[in-house]
Amino acid sequence: MIRFSKFSLLIITLLVVSFGVIAQQDANERRFSLSKNMDVFNSVVRELDAFYVDTLNYDKTIRSGIDNMLEGLDPYTVYMPKEETDELKMMTTGEYAGIGALIGGRSGQVFISEPYEGKPAAKAGLKAGDVLVELDGLNLKGKSTSEVSALLKGQPKTIVKIKVQRPGETKVRSFDVMRERITINPVVYYGVVGNNTGYVLLNEFTNSAAEEMRAALLELKNKYHVTSVVIDLRDNGGGIIDEAVKMVGFFVPKNTEVVSTRGKLKQWDRTYRTINEPILPDMPLAILVSQNTASASEILSGSLQDLDRAVIIGVRTFGKGLVQSIRQLPYEGHLKVTTAKYYIPSGRCIQAIDYSNRTDDGTPIHVADSLTHEFKTKIGRTVRDGGGIRPDVEVKDSMKVSIAYYLMNQNIIFDFASQYALTHASIAEPEKFRITDAEYDQFKQFTKDKKFTYTLQCDKLLKNLMATAKIEGYDEVAAADFKALQAKLTPNIDKDLDTFRKDITNLINAEIVKRYYYQKGVVRYALPQDKTLLKAEELFKDMSAYNKILGK
Incomplete structure (x- = not known):
């Protein structure tokens, strides 16, 4: 048994009290700083309202202030007013009410870039390339894609009258399209490839992703009797963590730790484990990744790598190890705020960018390879943190920017x-x-x-170099070389x-x-x-x- 003298107990007590006092002082200083700066901000707005030469657009001014404040944090902490709640719903559920088509814009016109299969736009006969001329009698000339997108959305079972100009035609075509509740299936495609291999392309992690993935895997297993599986996560930007955890559970034993989150508020820290028995516990598995594989996609691929359950193929992933929570704000607005970092089974965090430290020009700093740390998978393979998921087998895209x-x-x-x-x-x-x-x-x-x-990007860089050389007095010395290189880059x-x-x-x-x-x-x-x-x-x-x- 450890015994303490009265003097030692006194010292320990004094230290505990001192730390408590310091913590309380820090908390008081933070509260005062917050109160002071809020008073300053409110005063600035009131003074502008009273004395600025022109009438203020309050919504625009305050929104600009909020956006600029959040811009200095990370790109995932954003404010969404009431008008953007549809976008929030789309992010989490993959659902919206509309005609089911992607639109694009150019030269002041908005056009159908892709009607979704089986959705109202396709069923009505709208085609890719159709230029939208009118919606319910409203001329769309000069409207932005976001404005037209908002007009196309509406309550299910309502009709929107659309007039389009089809390429190569002079006449205007008219369509009556009934809006529906559009659900985008996160599993874009699945089927059998090669030597009896099941292939599943997952586009996002919405709240039905795991259910759709499970259905695809079971059909591949039971109907087509595949002997191996490939899950394609290339260009998948992620989504809901719980969906990724459920998917990991399709391949590893029940109650396996998949990911843990740690943030400022310790009571919010959480460990996610698989909750069901696996459906493909032993089948050979490969995960395809790209530089745009991020967030929940990195949880799925990274945890399966840490658990030595799948071979990861492709290139290093994006490296988004930050977790966001949705907080409700007054007047039906929301704040999507980064609240934690996540850690996969080996204990590593894959966050690749340090947004809390920036260069002099404000650019966030990437974690250098030399500053990353080694971790071990379940079997003992070496993996590293701080830079996304490094594939077990690297395969680079050979297509050039030409x-x-x-x-x-x-x-x-x-x-x-x-x-x-x-x-x-x-x-x-x-x-x-x-x-x-x-x-x-x-x-x-x-x-x-x-x-x-x-214009080639290298030609633009060459012109910048020529301009710099002129400033530094080297333009005449390098004139012949510049001219020869410029001819080659035209x-x-x-x-x-x-x-x-x-x-x-x-x-x-x-x-x-x-x-x-x-x-x-x-x-x-x-x-x-x-x-x-x-x-x-x-x-x-x-x-x-x-x-x-x-x-x-």
């Missing part, structure tokens, strides 16, 4: 696909469809007719259309396929040539290599 990017960005490929769909009643199945050489020549001519031009559209023909053709094929077979068709077209997926299939054919990666 003329193909600019053709997509300027809607040249989109417009060509719209024109193609007007003159072709049907096309082959997605896996077999390819435009012909003659049709690619038509695309080249279409590009010229559109007077397409573009785009040659005819040459580039041939040089990058393969990438451009793939994008054209996918865009055309989307017109007939929607998103599922695009996935079906892309899978047979997907290098990351092919790598997973290759591993499943060599189980010794698969097991070696997992340390078995």
